[in-house]
Amino acid sequence: MTALAADTARGQSIAFRLGVAMVLILVLVVLASVVAATRFGQAASDETFDRLLRGAALQIAERVSVTDGRVRVDLPVSAFELLSLARSDRVFYRVIGPDGHTMTGYEDLPLPPGNAGSDAIYDARYKDTAIRAVKLTRLLAERSMSGQVIIVVAQTTRERTGLAASIATNAVLIIAAAGVLLLFLALLVLRVALRPLARVERAILEREANDLSPIDVPAPEEVAVLVAAINRFMGRLESRIEAMQNFVADAAHQIRTPITALRAQAQLALEEKDPERLNRLHRRLYARSVGLGRLADQLLSHALIAHRADTAAREMIDLRRVALEAERETRAASAQAITVELPDEEVWVEGDPVSLREAVKNLLNNAAKHGGAPITILVERHDGWASIMVRDHGSGIPEALAARIGERFTSDGISPDSAGLGLSIVASVAATHGARLARRTGENGFAIGLEIPVTRP
């Protein structure tokens, strides 16, 4: 329970993460929109007020005339009424005659920096204030006069800045409001979208502790993947637990019989006074305990194989090496002579070296026990297959037993000396390697082993 609490504390909720991500995105969007809206507002406002300026300048330009060889300008009131539409902006103007002298207006009103063409709209400073000005050039082509009259009309920027700010503010407010609304909607949608997860959680929590059957909860695609993964995992868990339970049951059964026999004989030996029969009992006791030891070995070996089948990493191995190692380990435990026949080239297969070695050792044990010398380990390569076989000169496996190879090692009637348990181990190694349990009978004797698909030519 505490572990569960710690886990939930460590991982934040999906809703929280998505919420944070969305807030960040929204903040970014709002910031971007502030920049965009400010630009847009400034542009829109400039366009509006520049029109006033240009309109006023055009009206003034229209009133430039030449009379009696003199240039005159008769300022139209309408031009200034136009400019007065920007209610609180100050107005400056300047008219420069063909001789370059200011004819009327503010003599120090700045012209655009550099001679930027005949007409220009520009920002400047005048009387300690930012102004926006338009410069218009009117060419004179009278009989008595030629040259140009420059008209400059300028305004302070208060109204246009105000308009720009109000456009931008409105836009940003709308965007921000939409953003907040979106956020709430998104969180709402999120809650709805994550509801299947809560259902799965409830389904798991409500289960009995030992219920490992697949979860059957209706779930959308994304969650279904998760549910399927959980189900696969539980499936594996269940098969492992089942295998374990079977093994424990089998092992108990397998071991209980010989131990009962051993105890009976030991009891007989205690009561026996006749030295000869006592000696015979001792020998039998010894044989029984050796058999029991081997049985225990095999059971452990089987457990090992079963465990590795699920957990061991597959690697590339040379079958010749497996053969040599199996031979060495077997030789250390028995006096039997074993020959090894190997090809010159490496024989690569993909698999678990430990499991394969155990399989070969079991075959060697069987051969030593039931077959006849000489015993040989053969490694060969065929098209697409590699084989590792153990050959002896015995009679082979009885048909009754051969038919049961591959079943779970059986509980009835297999004595510690039986080949059944060893073959069962070999069969399960074959199964985990996608290999075939092969038997051959020829003039050289009986051979049994694994044929494994080759992964490298």
Place this chain on the structure above:
Amino acid sequence: MRRLAPLLLAAVIASPAGAAETRMPPRGEESQAHLVIESTTDFVIFEPILLAFQRQNPGVTITYRELTTNEVADDVAAACEEDRFIADLVISSSIDQQLKLVNDGCALPLGAEARAGLPDWARWREELVGLTFEPAVTVYNRAYFENRRVPESRFELIDLLRESQDFVGKVGTYDIESSGVGYLFAFQDALQASTWGRLVESLGRNRARLFCCTADILDRVADGRLLIGYNVLGSYALQRIESDERFGIVLPDDYTLVLARAAFVAKAARQLELAENFIAFMLSAEGRDILSSEIRLLSPIDGPERLAALAASGSADPQTLRPIAMTPALLVGLDRAKREIFLEQWRAALPAGSVAAGEE
């Protein structure tokens, strides 16, 4: 109550020639603040409102400097250029010049209280405010018009001047070359209607006489030397008519120009807050009462109603009142080239010989 400034003080403050400066000491024990006002309005006219303000603010000393419109404009422009203190508050009836000073950045923004209630036409930016409501009226000699029909509009005036020979040398108006208010009214007349051209022509044909100042016209209309005075500042006429039965007032019913004396706080003012308070006081109910009843300057806030009540003829229809709006359009009249063109047309109709300013 009224004390003339000592000569010494007048000399220390190097004011332009002809400036009358009045110093009003505080009513309280000690002077806490000193408000300097530069204005084109006669001190006598403004005195009641200044005294009322001092009653509210006993610690305030007021210096009131009285100048002509051009003097005020030049004075303030020069001080503004050099960023030098000359006055806290500048009040002038020449609102075009006032607007230009504000346009040139010579003013400080006012608090909302000093602008409260003003109609749009009587303020510009947060800096220029209109304080009064003064119609441009036609005055006539009552004796002459005893049995004749008084011209109620410009059309009737033009007809009258055309038909009768009685008015030769007996019509007076401002000399727009020397009177700022006269120029402003004339320029606005020219914008308002096509009657202007015909009117100037009629004035010229009748050898109209031109004066610098309102009082000159009123004096002459009263004693019969003039029969009609055109475009006279109504505030003076309204005040004078209370004690002088010899002339009458017409608010022309085609349209009546209305001017609001414009005020702003100078850029280098030392007493911004006090100046604001003074403006706010003039716009307050109490200030408006004094302006309307005691000195007939009226107020932009309730001017039309008060004027209607004052005008006995009942011709003060608010529809015909055309307040001169404070907008940059006023700059046009001040434009050098424009002024030249306008004066050329004026002089062509009214030869300089008719100027009667030197007659006094």
